[in-house]
Amino acid sequence: MKNKNGYHASAARVDQDLIDFPNGMVYSESTFCHKGMPVLTEKLLLHLLMILAPILGYGFYQDHLRASRSPYLYGVLLGISSLVCMAFPFYYLGFYWDLRNIPMVIAFLYAGQGPGFITMGAILLMRTVIGGDQLLFGYVNCLLSGGFLYLMSRSFLGLSSRKRVNIVVLISLWPMLVSLLMLVIHLSIQPVKESLALLPLSNIVMFGFIYIVAAWIGAKLNETMLEHRQMKEKIRRAEKLNTLSDLAASIVHEVRNPLTVVKGFMQLSQRRAEDAPNYVPLILEELNRAESILNDFLSFARPELKKLESLDLSRMLDHTAVLLTPLGLKAGVMVTADIEEGIVLTTDKSLLQQAIVNLMKNAVEATASGGQVSLQLKREGGEARIHIADTGAGMNEAQLKRLGTPYYSTKDRGTGLGTSIALRTIETLGGSLSYESKVHVGTRVTIRFPLAAKTPNPPLPE
Structure with missing residues (x-):
């Protein structure tokens, strides 16, 4: 038969006193005397899984699929958890059980007010579908719970972890307290013998215990996720501070050298004024070097797209090979080019050419006299591929892993930013x-650009 609460039940009447409880269920001494603990354990574990699955799933999503939080997604997952709990209640000892309120508690307190209202809306919707004589009571109970959780959510995350867990456990007592209040009201209207009055009371206490355990597990999981997220943020900030510290130290070190030279020439100019004109070109050269160093740091910190245009990549690389030929001749290195014609990209010509020139210079400087540096461009699999190969000393696996790391260089001089830039x-x-x-043997650099239209990525904000 279907009880007044909208659920299907099969509670048999016996020839003894009965309690017709306000939730529509019928309780008797015989109702509580069958052995169903294995069933309870199975159903309880299933409901715990319904609650823990969205928490663990969201934790996996946040850690492995994207960096930023998605609280509304968490709210949707917890709302689905409440719906499933309500759709599959379990019947034990004359009582229907479900843990619908725990996802709402988690949503309001750990995900925020918006996700909390999503979960509350899911509960109200499902309660409307179920129907029954207690529909209005279900609405009032859910709205009062949601209002209280809304007020709590404003300052909840500012508390210590231990206090947060304790608050979640205390709030989970709400359904038990409501059921106890209903029992007291019912018994005051319809007195029964004491033995029967204790039967629903024991069920309500057990119901409260299950809620407390489930709420505690859910809260501890969320605390673990929160602690993990805070630890990642601390590590990220520490890494950023270390990078800034290294950057500042490197800037001071690199700029101080040319400034020391300039200072020395200025002091000589004061002592020997007649030689001052001879020092001017040297002073300007060192100042230009300081400016170049600062520009390198700026390019590393924030590469800036200035002008996107249709670029004949083949022509630009031909020109780059010609530009680097004198540098190669000076070092005794042959620079060769094998360029496929007619490859066009939409890109920032200035930035791309600067990057290619830097990589070509690195290749020439890494190659001993008599060696060779080759520049190649060809279409492969819908991509434009640029290969820069040298016959230099090469690098071992440890050096390759560090390549591109700021301030790391295999050369004796330089800021270690060229490859990073x-x-x-x-x-x-x-x-x-x-x-x-x-x-x-040597080193080979491969640069890939998709030939299909693709908008360059904007620089990340610092």
């Missing part, structure tokens, strides 16, 4: 860069 520039322009190297 090139890598960040290529990524900003929508491409990718990879290295292959073998000790005593």
Whole structure:
């Protein structure tokens, strides 16, 4: 038969006193005397899984699929959890059980007010579908719970972890307190013998215990997720501070050298005024070097897209090879080019050419006299692929792993930013860069750009 609460029940009447409880269920001494603990355990574990699944699923999503939080997604998942709990209640000892309110508590307190209202709306919707004589009571109970949780959510996350867990456990007592109040009201209207009065009371206490355990597990899982997220944020901030510290130290070190030279020439000019004109070109050269160093740091910190245009990549790389030929001749290195014609990209010509020149210079400087540096461009699999190969000393696996890390360089001089700037520039322009190297054989750089229209990525905000 279907009880007044909208659920289906099969509570048999016996020839003894009965309690017709306000929720529409019928209780008797015989109702409570069958052995169903294995059934209760199975159903309880199923309901716990209904609650824990969205919490664990959201934690996995946040850690492995994206960095930023999605509280509304969490609210939707918890709302679905409440719906499933209400759709599949379990019947034990004359009582219907479900844990619908726990996801709403978690949503309001840990995800925020918006996700909390999503979960509350799901509960109200499902309660409307179920119907029954207690529909109005269900609405009032849910709205009062939601209002209280809304007020609590404003300051909840500012409390300590221990206090938050305790609050969740205390709030989980709400359904038990409501049921106890209903029992007291009913018994005051319809007195029964004491033995029967204790039967629904024991069920309500057990119901409250289940709620407390489930709420505690849910709260501890959310605390673990919150602690993990805070730890990741602390690590990210520490890494950022370390990077800023290294950057500041590197700027001071690199700029101080040319400024020291300028200071020395200025002091000589004061002592030997007649030689001052001879020092001017040297002073300007050192100042230009300081400016170049500062520009490198600025390019690393924030590569800036200035002008996107249709670029004949083939022509630009031909020109770049010609530009680097004198540098190669000076070092005794042959610069060769194998360029496929007619490859066009939409990109920032200035940034791309600067990155290619830096990588070519690195290749020339890494190659001993008599060696060779080759520049190649060709279409492969819908991509424009640029290969820069040298016959230099090459790099081992440990050096390859560190390549592209700020301030790391295999050369004796330099800021260690050249490769980092090139890598960040290529990524900003929508491409990718990879290295292959073998000790005593050489290094090969591969740059890939999709030939299909693709908007370059804007620089990330600092």
